[in-house]
Amino acid sequence: MVTWHELDARSWAQAAAEYGAEAGVRASLARIEQLNPRYRAFNLVLAEQAVATARALDALPASERGPLHGVPVAIKDENDVAGTVTSFGTACNSTPKSADSLTVSRLRQAGAIIIGKTTMPAFGAFPITSSEAFGITPNPHNVAFTAGGSSGGSAVALATGMVPLALGGDGGGSIRIPADRCGLVGFKPARGAVPPAPYDHLWHDLGTAGPIARTVRDAELMYRIISGAAGGPRQVPQAGRPLRIGVSLAPASALARLDLAHCRAIWQAAQALRQAGHTVTYLPGRLPDPTLPFMVQFFAGLGDEIRALESTDSLEGLHRHTLALGFWARGRILQAAKDAGRRLGARLEATYFESYDLLLTPTTANRPPAADQLQGVGWGAAGFVRAMVQAVPSAVYTLPWNVSGHPALAIPAGYAEDGLPVSVQLIAPLKKQGLGDLFSLGADLHRRIAGPGSEGP
Known part of the structure; x- marks a missing residue:
């Protein structure tokens, strides 16, 4: 008997080949039916389509x-996802899409079964998964706390065993933060490594789609598929090579303090x-503060997504004034922010990655906030600004690498005294050969700090 909900993605594929993809997908759907009402990880479940796809796969x-x-x-x-509405965490769109995004298409081509769409805060703006359209997605380890965001639904679907693999998106930490909060592996690819098609960008130079997984091996596999590198040569590090690891502890912003559990x-x-x-x-000093180039692209990206909505009649109160707040984030200011981000990437490359193969940092500075924290900030411009300030401790270690464009990997590191997960983050250089070291060392570190069996045999 297969205990499907305990399998990682590679083990699931092996079990599906032996026992049938339909048996696996029905087990996944049964678990979603059981747990989703409590956790609200999915806002749409594609049950009939998933079963039909599984049957077709079984015939191959x-x-x-x-x-x-x-x-x-x-x-x-x-x-x-073809035939479904892309909500961006709102109730403002109603027309189903006629085709898959490129990432979704590549996952299907690799044999994946798209089982549903997961919840996110409106436009992915904050590291807490809560919205007027879909409610609150709590942490599966303790529902009083947030699952993180903005890919919180994807993380919870994985952490509760509803699925063995999930696709997230990361514009300031939105893959790595929920991975941290839920005890999972989360990988933000380098800028430009995963095409955003059919969209021109995800928050301009900041965002990218990426994997949330149970193991580093699964994250690497999904990354290679969605980046289009699955059929190409793998970046393999030199076997047994000792690496130089730089540790950066000080948060880039003075608005955040590192919790002792994370230290x-x-x-x-x-x-x-x-x-x-x-x-x-251990490295002295702080990383350069990336707030200005981040904020320009953050507001520009939100503005683009809001203007692309079919209707703003049901736009939630927290975002009623987002366009007005970010009216200045365009034109030369936007281009200057992108240029500043690329200069930051070059500066970090020269400052750190000439001397170190990888960097090690915390993933977040604080323990998980309350699940309903966004509901307490109020609506309108004042509420939006309060929510931004509250987000700093969650994103202070993640967003610098969105601005610089470096690949970054969040790795579970057990649990803090409050019973909730904690993780660490590895960052690789922009040069492609750094990915081999990142995934190889990440898998080994996961085994060492997250317990036996965390990376399989």
């Missing part, structure tokens, strides 16, 4: 099965890396 000869054969995948609702997780990770033969060096 073994030679035609892809690396995600029969694997149910949850899709964040800022990606197009302890970094210390444990550093000790594990040293025991594995790597050189670990």
Whole structure:
């Protein structure tokens, strides 16, 4: 008997090949039916389509099965799935899309079964998954706290065993923050590595689609598929090579303080890396503050998404004045912000990655806030600004790498004294060969700090 909800994506594909993709997808649908009313991870479940796809996959000869054969995948609702509405976390759109986003199409080609669309805060603006349209998605470890955001629905679908793999999106930490809050692996690819088609961009230079997974191996597999690299050569690091790891602890903004539990997780990770033969060096000072180039592109991206809505009649109160607040984020100011981000990337590359192979940082600065925190900020411009300030401790270690464009990987590091997960973050250089080190070291570190079996045999 297969316990489907305990399987990672690779194990699920193997089980689907042996026991049938339909058996697996029906197990996934049964778990969604059981748990989704409590956690609101999905706002749309494609049950009939998923079963039909599973049957078609079961009819394929073994030679035609892809690396995600029969694997149910949850899709964040800022990606197009043919025949469904792309909500962006709102109730403002009503016309189903005629075609899949490129990422979704590539997942299907790899044998994945698209099982539903997952909840997100409106436009992915905040690191808490709560919206007027779809309600609150709480943390599965303790429902009083947030699951993080904005890919909170995708993370909860995975953490509760509804699916073994999920697609998120990350414009300031929106993959890595919910991965941190829910005890999962989350990977933000480098800028431009995953095409946003049919959209021109996701928050301009900041955002990218990426995987949320149970293991680093699964995250790497999904990344290779959605980036179009699945059939190409894998970036394999030199076997057994000791790496130089720089540790950066100070948050980039003075508005955030690092919680002791997160500092302890970094210390444990550093000790594990040293025991594995790597050189670990604690770095002085703060990273450069990326707030200005981030904020310009943040407001520009939100503005683009709001203007593209079919109707703003049901736009939630928190966003009633978002366009007005960001009226200045366009034209030369927007281009200057993009240029500043690329200069920051070059500066960080020269400052850190000439001396270190990878950087190690906390993923978030604070413990998970209350699940209903957004509901307490009030509506309108004042509420929006309060929500932005409250978001700083969650995003202070993640958003610099959206601005700079570097790939970043969140790795579970056990649990804090409050019983909720904690994680650490690894950042790779922009040069492509750094990804091999990132995934290889990430998988080994996951095994060492998250417990036996975390990366499989």
